[in-house]
Amino acid sequence: MRKLTRFLFLGLTLALVASMALPVAAQEAEPPAGPGEGGIIIEGSTSDPGNFHPFYCASTSCLDDGLSFMMPGLLGVDPATATFVKAGDGAMALDWEVAEDGTTFTFTLREDMFWSDGVPVTAHDWEWSWDVNANPEANTQQYWITDYVDDIVALDDYTLQVTLKFSGCNVLRYTDYMDIAPAHVFEGVALTELEDHPYSQNPNVTSGVFQFGEFRPGEQFSLIADQEYPDTTYGYVVPAGRIVRNVPDATVLKEQFLAGELNAFRNISAIDQDELREAAEADPSIKVYEFAGNTWDYFGFNLADPANPQDGLDAEGNPVPQDPHPLFGDVRVRQAIAKAIDVDAIIEGAVFGNGARMPSSIVASSWAIHPELDPIAYDPEGALELLAEAGFVPGDDGMLVATEDAMYVEAGTPLTFQLLTNEGNTRREAIGTLIQDQLRQIGIQVDYQAIDWNTLLEINDSQEYDAVIMGWRAGYPDDPIASISQVFGPGADVVGACSNCGSYYNQEVLDLLDQANTVEGCATEDMAPYLWQVQEIMQDEVPYVWLFAQNGMYAVRDTEGFSPYPAQMYWNVDAWAVTAD
């Protein structure tokens, strides 16, 4: 009897669970609407795309808002893991092999992808696109890929060979750096005439979840569902189309969403997130999705003497010894400043808490994030101790001045420096003000200035500065090896055109990056320990004070099927349905 009771109880429990789960499963499998019956997705963008030719697109709007929905990529990305996968949705590569030398990739392409005029998408589209982009006469936006790619050849219609200039675990992505265009549309068009071709304003042959609709410069552009697109959730594209309005004022953009004029909103600044969150709590038609962001701000030191800026490498590729910065040439000063900055207070003050501290250049969502490395703790007392050790003690007015022990400045020199950021960016302006205040509290006088963006870029490039507040965005999928070497490598330390404008150089870091990139099998779990060491070294050497990554947020209203991943809002846009008129 007892066994029967237990059996019945178990059976009832299972039945209850099943009855709860089945409708959910059924609901998830059921399309929200028929082909093209899912309404029109309307969203806004602060920038104007201007040009839709994949080779000449020069704005984030034409790429992220337009072309990414209309053009096939080579490599697929699994949105759940943010890693490259074979036979991914919307991507052409079914499979690939890498030659012994690690630089030659042979891709097998799918045969069921067609341009919207019925012509198949083939390897020849890649070969032609490469021929154009690698030729300086065409003057495309993508000529820079010749730094990474050596050649692209169509072995047959559906076999593509890409030869790179490098080998290593992270080079697969280089094979997909180039955006392609339909070769057959441009038959007979001279290279010098490509830029002015009507396709730039009306890309009428595409291959993606949407086709091009129309473009009203400075106003809006529209995309129309392509029902022939093969990689859909329900066998067809649910929304009828997508319109992107050009709304240059960010405040108006947010208000348009809150008023219901837009039904999708991305690039939500950290400052606006509280308001969106509250709106979602008050209005069930609004859904928000929050995630660890990949855009981060830093306080960057110039480690070299701003009075004598030099390239990081000479003509033969050998490191050039840099004269040290009078203050920041001493690592203890940098460490002290990092300890004296209360980043948690800055996150609260600058973005109302909508940010996450960073211990290094690696964002929290990356596979390479150090699991045990904490951000540098706020410790003003420790900062003063370090500064005293570095030869800076309080003067008569309480502000710090150099003693005989200071490494690169004369005794009596006040510990003061200039800090620059770009005006108009309220977040960075707030960060600068807070840092100035926090450093003053331990006796460091900061001449903080928010200046014109172009002027800041020029000063940054010239390397004639003390410190800057700027930011970077991690790539997708994240490539920490490339990003660290591009931002902290000596090759990027070129006066007048730098990414490593602060002239940081550490051969050990470069060696560790190289070791990570040559791990046998290229498993991320095997590569990560090398990058952990890099993060530890760089946190000790403090070329930047890593501040915080802004939290990411997407929002939709009156929209079903919205199921984003971090940095992947639209991976299933084919299944979205707008329920409001």
Add this chain to the structure above:
Amino acid sequence: MTRYIIRRLIQALPIMFGITVLSYLLMTAAPGGPTAALALDPRLSPQQRQAAAARLGVNDPWPVQYLRWLLGDDWMWVDVDGDGILDEPGTRRGVLRGDFGNSYTYRQPALQVVGERVLATLELGLAALLIGLLLGVPIGVISAVKRGSWFDSFARVMAVVFNAVPIFWLGLILILIFGSLLGVLPMGGRCPTTLLGGCPPVHERLNYLLLPTIVLATGGIAGYSRYLRASTLEVLGEDYVRTAKAKGLRDRQVYMTHAARNALIPLATFLGPAITGLLGGAAVTETIFSWPGLGRLAVNSVLQQDYPVIMAVVIISAIATILGYIISDILYAAIDPRIRFS
């Protein structure tokens, strides 16, 4: 008059030349440069950034850049791949031969980029000018005729308010009230949001025009009303007005036929430039209301240092301004019988 106009146009040529030289000098002297923003993409090596600048020719001294802009580069050899070596003759024909170059940002002919915005700018500017004149002129005349009345006081206060309120603030407030709270007017844009079908004729989308026109017209209403009030008051004290009154003419005849015509003469001074100045656009209003106009384009181009577009806007604005002053002179002569072309 034809000879006068031709003479003025010929005189305008050195002015145009001077404007372009000065504009080019200032533009290229500004910090940053068209390739500065490439720094934000670390995938581009420093060498690629330098090569991109070389391909655009923005590393050359400004007189060389200016000459290339003016005369084209098909008569000289250019560095196609940015490696510092001259490879082949250029393909640009220069402004003097109608080639304004390609926008660095939009990668389209600069004149085409500018041309796409002209109609929207004229639409908004003309509506604002008309509203400004239709309201400002009568308010000014009535204020003068009824000097010291409650209407005059009210008009004076409103003129100060209209002049003092920042356009961006007024625009945002109107958007919040009429777009967000009441939901009776669109919150921006020039045309309804549609998948296809383009932009309907203006009479079918007056609701889009209303708020930006009001915002843009406030300055005009304030300015014209005060200007007309002052000039009407001056005219009302003239002998011929007193004579007209003494003859027993009705007030309306005195004010409209005798006073108003003469009071309007100073208006001609700035009406010409105001009409052609419409092409200058209204950057703030266009930005707040997402209006695809020339002012917004000009400001964005300056921020992005898109030299060809900046220069195209400068040329158009300069021509419009010069024409505006010529129109002004012609209007002056048409209205004021004392002025004759000679």
